[in-house]
Amino acid sequence: MKLFLDSAIVKDILPRVKSGLISGVTTNPTLIKKSGRDPLDVYRELSHDVSDISMEVVAQDLPQFIDESLKLSDYFGDIATIKVPCTDIGLKTCKYLANRGIRVNVTLVFSSSQAILAALAGATYVSPFVGRMDDNSLNGLGLIADISNIFQKHKVDTQILAASIRDTQSVARAFGLGANICTIPVKVFDGMSQHVLTDKGLDQFDHDYMASVKN
Numbered sequence: 001m002k003l004f005l006d007s008a009i010v011k012d013i014l015p016r017v018k019s020g021l022i023s024g025v026t027t028n029p030t031l032i033k034k035s036g037r038d039p040l041d042v043y044r045e046l047s048h049d050v051s052d053i054s055m056e057v058v059a060q061d062l063p064q065f066i067d068e069s070l071k072l073s074d075y076f077g078d079i080a081t082i083k084v085p086c087t088d089i090g091l092k093t094c095k096y097l098a099n100r101g102i103r104v105n106v107t108l109v110f111s112s113s114q115a116i117l118a119a120l121a122g123a124t125y126v127s128p129f130v131g132r133m134d135d136n137s138l139n140g141l142g143l144i145a146d147i148s149n150i151f152q153k154h155k156v157d158t159q160i161l162a163a164s165i166r167d168t169q170s171v172a173r174a175f176g177l178g179a180n181i182c183t184i185p186v187k188v189f190d191g192m193s194q195h196v197l198t199d200k201g202l203d204q205f206d207h208d209y210m211a212s213v214k215n
């Protein structure tokens, strides 16, 4: 069970990574755009503190996909997880990279059949988009359960990386249904430690402690 941060804002990521509770970071072109930074600058800054960064490749054809992936992998080494879309070219790229021992995250997954192909292509991670399925009246967490059943039955090594998670309850439910990793926005990570009864209990304990300390 691991948590990744789904963000490209270095100043938000680093303090939370230092908590020791975060095992990786996932980025995508939209998150990079929101950061206002060049993707390579974001990866470089994170690379000192984060040991697993999903870096999405955007390309037009297979040779370009492979070329861009290898450039990232050569430059960042084992820190780089190459992120490719679950398309025909993306899966071919995945197979090529996996055969060379490079970690691949197959992203934009919305069905069990896509997850099966990603696993057969040797993906390290398959990323079903829970929130975007729910946005489209599909059962995002149901897909996590379906993929988990298939992977367990067939002893598949590919890890389920639940993505597009927008609330703390979905994190717990995704893990409960068999996700290996949840990648979450910093707001969701921060929310995970919060509980109104914790705050209330702590106020009482603080008050009682002060009342019982003699000196």
Ligand code: G3P
Pocket (backbone or CB within 6 Å): 006, 026, 027, 028, 129, 131, 132, 163, 164, 165, 166, 183
């Ligand atoms: O990393 C991809 C995924 O987590 C995107 O989430 O909220 O844009 O659907 P969202």
